Amino acid sequence: MAEASHKPIPLLKDELDIVIPTIRNLDFLEMWRPFFEPYHLIIVQDGDPSKVIKVPEGFDYELYNRNDINRILGPKASCISFKDSACRCFGYMVSKKKYIYTIDDDCFVAKDPSGHDINALEQHIKNLLSASTPHFFNTLYDPYREGADFVRGYPFSLREGVPTAVSHGLWLNIPDYDAPTQLVKPRERNTRYVDAVLTIPKGTLFPMCGMNLAFDRELIGPAMYFGLMGDGQPIGRYDDMWAGWCVKVITDHLGLGVKTGLPYIWHSKASNPFVNLKKEYKGIFWQEEIIPFFQNATLSKDSTSVQQCYIELSKQVKEKLSPIDPYFTKLADAMVTWIEAWDELNTPSEAKSSKAANGTAAK
Amino acid sequence: MAEASHKPIPLLKDELDIVIPTIRNLDFLEMWRPFFEPYHLIIVQDGDPSKVIKVPEGFDYELYNRNDINRILGPKASCISFKDSACRCFGYMVSKKKYIYTIDDDCFVAKDPSGHDINALEQHIKNLLSASTPHFFNTLYDPYREGADFVRGYPFSLREGVPTAVSHGLWLNIPDYDAPTQLVKPRERNTRYVDAVLTIPKGTLFPMCGMNLAFDRELIGPAMYFGLMGDGQPIGRYDDMWAGWCVKVITDHLGLGVKTGLPYIWHSKASNPFVNLKKEYKGIFWQEEIIPFFQNATLSKDSTSVQQCYIELSKQVKEKLSPIDPYFTKLADAMVTWIEAWDELNTPSEAKSSKAANGTAAK
Numbered sequence: 001m002a003e004a005s006h007k008p009i010p011l012l013k014d015e016l017d018i019v020i021p022t023i024r025n026l027d028f029l030e031m032w033r034p035f036f037e038p039y040h041l042i043i044v045q046d047g048d049p050s051k052v053i054k055v056p057e058g059f060d061y062e063l064y065n066r067n068d069i070n071r072i073l074g075p076k077a078s079c080i081s082f083k084d085s086a087c088r089c090f091g092y093m094v095s096k097k098k099y100i101y102t103i104d105d106d107c108f109v110a111k112d113p114s115g116h117d118i119n120a121l122e123q124h125i126k127n128l129l130s131a132s133t134p135h136f137f138n139t140l141y142d143p144y145r146e147g148a149d150f151v152r153g154y155p156f157s158l159r160e161g162v163p164t165a166v167s168h169g170l171w172l173n174i175p176d177y178d179a180p181t182q183l184v185k186p187r188e189r190n191t192r193y194v195d196a197v198l199t200i201p202k203g204t205l206f207p208m209c210g211m212n213l214a215f216d217r218e219l220i221g222p223a224m225y226f227g228l229m230g231d232g233q234p235i236g237r238y239d240d241m242w243a244g245w246c247v248k249v250i251t252d253h254l255g256l257g258v259k260t261g262l263p264y265i266w267h268s269k270a271s272n273p274f275v276n277l278k279k280e281y282k283g284i285f286w287q288e289e290i291i292p293f294f295q296n297a298t299l300s301k302d303s304t305s306v307q308q309c310y311i312e313l314s315k316q317v318k319e320k321l322s323p324i325d326p327y328f329t330k331l332a333d334a335m336v337t338w339i340e341a342w343d344e345l346n347t348p349s350e351a352k353s354s355k356a357a358n359g360t361a362a363k
Numbered sequence: 364m365a366e367a368s369h370k371p372i373p374l375l376k377d378e379l380d381i382v383i384p385t386i387r388n389l390d391f392l393e394m395w396r397p398f399f400e401p402y403h404l405i406i407v408q409d410g411d412p413s414k415v416i417k418v419p420e421g422f423d424y425e426l427y428n429r430n431d432i433n434r435i436l437g438p439k440a441s442c443i444s445f446k447d448s449a450c451r452c453f454g455y456m457v458s459k460k461k462y463i464y465t466i467d468d469d470c471f472v473a474k475d476p477s478g479h480d481i482n483a484l485e486q487h488i489k490n491l492l493s494a495s496t497p498h499f500f501n502t503l504y505d506p507y508r509e510g511a512d513f514v515r516g517y518p519f520s521l522r523e524g525v526p527t528a529v530s531h532g533l534w535l536n537i538p539d540y541d542a543p544t545q546l547v548k549p550r551e552r553n554t555r556y557v558d559a560v561l562t563i564p565k566g567t568l569f570p571m572c573g574m575n576l577a578f579d580r581e582l583i584g585p586a587m588y589f590g591l592m593g594d595g596q597p598i599g600r601y602d603d604m605w606a607g608w609c610v611k612v613i614t615d616h617l618g619l620g621v622k623t624g625l626p627y628i629w630h631s632k633a634s635n636p637f638v639n640l641k642k643e644y645k646g647i648f649w650q651e652e653i654i655p656f657f658q659n660a661t662l663s664k665d666s667t668s669v670q671q672c673y674i675e676l677s678k679q680v681k682e683k684l685s686p687i688d689p690y691f692t693k694l695a696d697a698m699v700t701w702i703e704a705w706d707e708l709n710t711p712s713e714a715k716s717s718k719a720a721n722g723t724a725a726k
Contacts, residue, residue, distance in 0.1 A: 147552075
């Protein structure tokens with residue numbers, strides 16, 4: 001409590017869960033203590049469920065391992081990846097909060113150019129609570145930020161913006177490169193602090209990274225499915241990309257916004273590029289067809305909820321992507337299972353208090 | 364010559380013209396001397412042609428006043444605005460270089476966060492000489508910059524990018540606000556240096572400001588028409604906006620890129636918001652219809668040159684925007700005249716050496 005005078009005011013303390021997928025003790029939380037301690041954590045333990053994950057004292061958390069996931073979802077647990085951080089999306093599903101922040105356990109507090117610790121969560125919340133501007137580009141970046149505004153020539157009818165569904169944060173130190181780029185540039189570090197938040201325009205896809213990501217569950221939660229990756233699957237490291245493509249098509253359709261830029265976290269350790277290449281190589285081929293598919297995907301006017309959009313998208317995935325590989329048929333089915341499971345755990349009344357409460361509420 | 368050791372190497376010295384519209388002595392060039400002196404200037408004198416504009420010693424320039432424009436273009440001079448900085452586009456037309464940089468005479472050298480003078484022209488040239496990435500968003504901004512690259516999930520087939528046609532720079536100090544925003548926020552200054560260059564995605568329009576702008580004449584020159592503004596026209600301060608909308612539709616159609624961000628210049632003086640409001644107010648209404656028009660504009664496959672695209676666009680302007688105001692019929696006709704004049708001055712052979720050479724080559 002020594003740093004009381006600098007203690008940040010925890011915004012949305014009772015409306016946001018922090019979701020962390022992990023296979024190890026969560027010592028990294030020590031560095032985040034001043035920022036995360038007021039919040040509730042949902043820890044999704046990947047891999048061997050018999051392993052005990054240590055969480056530093058003082059954090060309020062619930063922890064789910066594979067046994068918990070299987071028990072809670074039953075046969076529908078098949079839609080949750082195993083041995084891949086894609087399992088984190090189970091945490092999105094069991095949360096009962098309006099907002100989610102998810103972070104990897106190799107991500108630490110970064111410093112801004114003046115040497116101050118960056119409160120990443122606070123910036124994400126600011127991003128989510130202010131509107132997005134996907135319909136026209138503002139050259140001075142986020143027009144709602146203090147000291148900024150819409151520039152000359154920005155239509156006044158668009159200045160109210162649209163609700164923000166996603167806030168995508170960035171990484172100093174180890175950039176989020178694919179295996180080929182890691183192999184070619186093993187020493188490249190991201191040292192550039194770009195002091196900007198911007199809306200990704202409507203109709204434009206982006207590579208959404210799950211390392212440092214926040215979103216509004218009520219607006220977009222059911223589309224934040226991280227797919228089938230890892231154990232038993234032909235592909236890995238495309239979990240967040242998959243979610244990002246789906247999310248962007250659906251936010252565009254529903255008139256919601258996606259922001260990227262601040263906040264930065266400090267990404268401490270590059271993952272093994274050889275291991276990554278093995279996980280990624282099919283994705284590197286496949287994305288050449290998947291991305292045009294998503295770029296051209298349109299949803300019908302009848303799809304007005306995220307769930308409806310997602311089910312419609314799953315049908316298009318099955319039809320248009322299955323010719324690439326039978327994996328996409330399985331994935332399309334898993335997308336449907338995910339929505340069924342989501343709705344089961346997130347119906348307005350009873351489900352909230354029954355099934356989900358069976359998680360290992362460790363504290 | 365005292366600063367010889369810091370003297371920048373002038374990139375593209377013989378391939379770039381600097382176009383400056385002005386009504387006053389060009390003392391502002393003193394501050395730009397280290398950066399601009401190696402280049403050729405094209406000064407477009409607005410207003411009273413009998414006034415003598417003083418240019419500091421040592422600059423290599425040609426100057427055109429209204430009499431010159433009338434003499435060179437004859438009846439086609441009607442497409443060049445008078446008493447409005449839109450007249451600058453005459454300079455684009457008479458240039459014989461591949462690249463243009465245009466800057467306002469109230470713009471000075473800005474400093475980067477480490478206190479060094481920003482060589483705006485050098486940054487623009489770097490922007491123009493490196494590719495753009497309009498088809499997919501790179502979250503670490505310009506992937507070609509040193510220390511950056513494409514992030515995980517960026518399709519490899521898109522990593523070569525497309526040729527860059529336009530580099531749109533920004534402004535520290537006085538932001539480029541419309542009159543209403545100027546009136547509401549008279550004291551707002553832009554103090555934030557965002558260390559980024561990014562490609563404006565395909566299909567997204569932006570408010571292009573002519574204060575600090577560079578482009579590739581060969582790739583997009585004929586679309587850089589600044590419209591009919593000022594004297595005798597119902598509107599002002601939409602010259603660069605008009606050009607930006609047309610340019611973006613055409614670059615998207617032709618597979619070219621538009622970048623925005625660095626470099627910054629120091630914009631010294633806010634123009635009078637009351638005067639601006641008078642010039643702008645029709646545009647503020649009209650842009651609510653004009654922007655959707657441009658957002659939905661598509662060009663036919665047969666239009667493969669900038670000129671063809673521009674003529675096709677002029678027809679759509681006449682058809683779709685004339686119902687707003689008869690002004691747009693006049694503007695659509697002027698767009699055609701502009702292309703005719705451009706082609707007259709820019710035919711491969713004789714025109715180059717004849718008409719344009721009649722300008723007041725003042726030095």
